[in-house]
Amino acid sequence: MKYVFLFFIVLLGLNLSAQEKIYLIKIRSSINPGSGKYIIDSIEKSEQDKVKLLIIELDTPGGLVETTRGIVQKMLSSKIPIAVNVTPPGARAGSAGVMITLASHIASMAPSTNIGAAHPVAVSPDSKDALMEKVVNDISAFVEGIAKARGRNVSWAIDSVRNSVSITADQALKNKVIDFISKDSMELVQKADGRTVRYIDGNTEKLDLRGAVIEELRPSLKLRLLSFIADPNLAYLFMMLAALGIYLELSHPGLILPGVVGGLSGILTMMSFQMLPISTAGIILLILGLLLIGAEFFVTAHGILGAGGTVALILGGIFLIDPSKTEVGVSYSTLIMVGLVFGAAVVLIAYYVLSVRKQPVQTGYEGMIGTKAIVVSYSPEKADGRIQTRGELWHFRLKKKGTALSVGDEVVIKDADGMTFIVEKEEV
Secondary structure, eight states, X not given: OHHHHHHHHHHHHHHHHHSSEEEEEEEOSOBOHHHXXXXXXXXXXXXXXXXXXXEEEEOBOOBBHHHHHHHHHHHHTOSSOEEEEEOSTTOEXXXXXXXXXXXXSEEEEOTTOEEEOOOOOOSSSOTTOHHHHHHHHHHHHHHHHHHHHHTOOHHHHHHHHHSOOEEEHHHHHHTTSSSEEOSSHHHHHHHHTTOEEEOTTSOEEEOOOTTOEEEEOOOOHHHHXXXXXXXXXXXXHHHHHHHHHHHHHHHSXXXXXXXXXXXXXXXXXXXXXXXXXXXXXXXXXXXHHHHHHHHTTTSOOTTHHHHHHHHHHHHHHHTSBOTTTBSOOOOHHHHHHHHHHHHHHHHHHHHHHHHHHHSOOXXXXXXXXXXXXXXXXXXXXXXXXXXXXXXXXXEEEESSTTOOOOTTOEEEEEEEETTEEEEEEOOO
């Protein structure tokens, strides 16, 4: 009887551990392939484990349009309820964050947060540009469909895209953009308990969250790395480090460290570029900038090529990211700082290399020209003999025959003929 009782206790414990769970994930970065996979994997795990609710704590400036579409598609077709909470206080759901918030079954915001400004960033200030108008229309239709699917304020959703409207948490609640305001996930669970959510297939579910335990799902090291290197600012920085490291290794062979750093940075650059929507014009400008700066190593242009290359690098960074596919680009502070530092470093290195090249040769026969030597032996008939310089004995002959010369006199090496130095007597 005792074993039967223990069996039921264990069975009850296993049953309780398998139920009443709420998963929590935190997004504190741009929406990129790394964070996007983190969200999608978390939804799939939540469905597999049949948890009561998946909470996404969101604080993002925006991100890649294609990644956002993948996240929204997964959220709309989710078989478990998903809640998005824009938190902590001071956080924002910008651009891509608007679409993710609208796509949730339950939307909440913490006090002192804001949501909106989903208008794509234009390359030029001309908002009537044909390409940008096409992009805006596409995103407007996308966000309209999300708002309709979740029964949220369609008019405001479209306005956030077309007019970059951004509102506070109180205004979002008043305009029926969110369901309620909650300072943290615990309060969200309390307010969400008993609410009815509707799935995309028309089925509804009344949430019973009493006694549910919140468990945070942390991203893997791989996902954290992907999210880290998908930052456009870091991609630009990696590319500059790769170029500088390779340039140093080529101009000073054998240093090794610059080559290793440059190679690793180059690999990280390729990984970043693979995940980001790169503009062809931006890449061309960056390559042009590198070529112009590199030319300072071969051509004495008094810094003109270096200055032009630096400007090209900064412009390349501005146009590096395709604005029709993401709202996140390289910041101007990063562009100016990295561009100027890189340009100055390469120009200084080129100047140093050129100055070294202009110095007299210090090794071999050529390095002996101009040095002084002491006559050790001398034959007036042949006008030759032996001299000692730098602790070595060498054969010499006089440049001007008939010059009075004796052992112990000081001479200057003027030239070399094979292994014989041509010398002149040092004038007193």
